[in-house]
Structures are given as structure tokens and as C-alpha cells.
Amino acid sequence: MLLGMSAFAQQGGLTEAALSEIRKGYEGTATDKALRNAMNNASLPVLAKNAERSVMIDTHFSDMVKTKGRTNQKQSGRCWLFTGLNVLRASTIDRFDLGDFQFSQNYCFFYDQLEKANLFLQAVIDTREKPFEDRTVDWLFAHPISDGGTFTGVADLVTKYGVVPSDVFPETLTSNSTSAVRGQLSTLLRQDGLKLREAGKKADLQQMKVDMLKEVYRILALTLGVPPTEFEWTRRDAKGNAVSTKTYTPQSFCKEYVSQDLANNYVMLMNDPCREYGKVYEIEYDRHTYDGHNWLYVNLPIEQIKEMAIASIKGGDAMYFSCDVAKFLDRDRGICDLKNFDYESLLGVQFTMDKRQRVQTHASGSSHAMTLIAVDLKDGKPEKWMVENSWGDSGWKGNIIMTDEWFNEYMFRLVVEKKYVPADVQALLSQKPILLPAWDPMFASEEVF
DSSP: OHHHHHHHHHHTSOOHHHHHHHGGGOOOOHHHHHHHHHHTTSOHHHHHBOGGGOSOOOOOOSEEOOOOOOOBOOBSSOHHHHHHHHHHHHHHHHHHTBSSOOBOHHHHHHHHHHHHHHHHHHHHHHTTTSOTTSHHHHHHHHOSOOSOBOHHHHHHHHHHHOOOBTTTSOOOHHHHBOHHHHHHHHHHHHHHHHHHHHSOTTSOHHHHHHHHHHHHHHHHHHHHOOOOSSEEEEEEBTTSOEEEEEEEOHHHHHHHHTOSOTTTSEEEEEOOTTSOTTEEEEETTOSSSTTSOOOEEEEOOHHHHHHHHHHHHHTTOOEEEEEOTTTTEETTTTEEOTTSBOHHHHHTOOOOOOHHHHHHTTSOOOOEEEEEEEEEEETTEEEEEEEEOSBTTTTBTTEEEEEHHHHHHHEEEEEEEGGGSOHHHHHHTTSOOEEEOTTOGGGSSOBOO
8 A cells, every 4th residue: 555655646746757858948048048147147127127118107197186295114014004094194284284294103003013912812712712723723823913904904093092193102113113023922922822722711811811911012112102192282384383282182183183984984995806796895803903893895896996096086085005016016116017027038938817816826915005196097098097105215206106007907905985986886885794714815914015
């Protein structure tokens, strides 16, 4: 029997005959040698850069939302938070004639990390009777905490904790570079998760959790600062003139300067070709707070989503937008274009997967959130789009321009105010959502670029 198993295994192995045939893939021609010399001494993106697309794209846009300034998430995965707050920031600046104003990303991030720690620990308590090999349990311990997220997380955090100006709770070295503290928190939470699973039946699990969260809070306070519960702030107009000075709580500041129902004012849209269109989906554990909301979206064809995006831009409202930004991105010019790089000619292969197949095989997915602010229409049809990024001055004046063809292939999520969503799409929200697992290919990794 063992001999039979060995023979069976060998059938799929690389035999000498197979290797002899495979080696013919590199023939050592003059072209092969020249390419090998080049690829041994320069990066593939540099060599694949399409010289025919080296001219800067036209930067005129027929329709653009008025925004002010650029933000910089630096070495952190908080694009979702910068983008969500930038959407709110644009309307706040416009309503109050503010200058270089930002909401504190660090303030919201502090409570994001605390809430995610509680979400993990409570989920461990909820699943402690399941075996460790259970896929949900395994997924939880594989993802105890992250600095990625979605707009739903922004809405839940701002609704629960309010907001403060960036000068009231500024960035720290750790908030700008989150990997080190995230690694320590992940180890601590996994350790605490084991303790909760191994605790006796008479143990007070909720008190154990609170004691564990005290340690998390202390780490966050040491690295990010102690978030204010009350503060004094002077509002200044775009010219720098003082308008008013008041004492606020984060909640009262939010009520005055955000003043909208974040939980009910927006519709989350998705273009996921792996799922049936016209249906509502919800992703398990894709939330930031245990008592908050999972990411819930309406899945629609790309053309329908474009119609709402155009309406919002024309209406002067920026949108939360996420995509697979690294694909065909020319960072120097700040352009996403399917023709920026020609890897097929360089490597002598063909890449034939469509959008659905790329998602199914984990070759593509939503990796970065930005603020959609512009579209260029020709005869009513979009030719290109522009997003305000959170990478400082990189790209084109801190923005990224996307061709419409690229938009079709690598755009995934869009958050639109309800006033721009047609009644028939809003009616879809009455459906009972289809619950997808946390490890679904589209959501296997949060937006952390």
C-alpha cells in the first residue's frame, strides 16, 4: 500500500522528463539574455513602464467638489479614517468658512483601537465553547486587531464618541506609524483571548474582560495620549480671524460641526461581480464596535454606481471611495491607468483574468480608501475621475487621477448620501441582508494600504 501511495504522489511531482521540457521556457536567445540582464539590475515596474503613456494626462475636470488641503496618514493603515473624516471635513469647512481645519484622526483612532479590542475579547467569550479549530475562532485569533477599517466604522465611532479638532488631540509618533503598537496589542489580546477560553465556568468573564481592557487603555494612553472629555476651542475663519471661543465636549462639538445622522444619511454601495447584483450583503465581524454595525452594502453594476457618483459630485458632496489602488498606479504622476505598465510584453505572458476572477482568487480586492471629488464628463460619459488622497503631497498635488477604464476594473466601494440614491436602490435596503463570513475573498483583508 505504501508503495502505491508513493507512486501516486510521484505522478504529480516534477520528473526529470518534465523538468527537461520546462527548461525550454528559457531558451537563452539574445532577447532572453538582454531581458535577463535588465531584470537582474532594475525593478519590474521600472522596466514595464509604458513609454507611450509617459505624457501627463489632461488634468482638467468638468465637475469637482470644493475641498481644502491634503492630509497624510503616514506609516499607518488609517486611510479609512482619514477618508471618512475628510468627507465630513469638506462640508464643515464649507459651512463655517474655515481655513486649514481637520478633525483629529488620532482621537477617533484611540477609541477605534479600544473598541476593536473589546470586539475581539467579547467575540472570544461568545465562541469559547467552540473548538479552537473552528473557522470563526481561528479567524478571530488571526485578526485580533488592525488599524484598517471602513466608513461604517467612522460613522459608529463619531456617533458614539464625537469628534475634536486636530489641534486639540494631535498626532503622535505612534499614531503616524502604527505597526509596532499594533503588534504588541495583537500579542496581548491573543494571550488574553486564551485566558478567557481557558477560564473556569464560574469565572466572571466580563470582569476579566474589563481588567484586560484596562491594560489596553493604558497602552493607548501612553502611545496616543489621553483623549479629552472637555476642551476649549477658538473657531477661526478662512482668513484666520477669531469668530468664537467655546468650551465643548467631543459630543457637543460633533453636534455643532458635523450635525448629521451618520448612521442613516449614507448608503454603502459595492461593485462585487462575484455576488448577485440587486442584493444587500452584510459581512460578519466587519465592524469596529461590538455594539455597532457590520459593513452592509447594496451590490450594483458599476454603471449604476457611476450615476450616483456623478450626481454627488455635481451636488458638491465628496464621497468615501475605496479601490485596489496599487494596480497600475504610476505614483510619480499620480495616475491609475491600465496602460501605465506593460508586464505582458516584458515577461512574455498574458494576464487574462477579469474582475470577478481576480476577486475570487485573491488577486484583487479593496486595499485603500480615498475621497472621490471629481469627474471629467464628455458628452455625459465619464472619461476620468479624481480622488483626494491621504499620502501628503504624493501623486498629482496630493490627488490620484483614474481613467474610467481603470475605475471599471479596480473600484469596489462607494458611500453616497441618500439624497443621491434613486428610490429603487433605496428600496433594496428593505431586504434581509445576506450574511457573508469574515473570510470572504472580498473582505479577507481590511483597507490598510
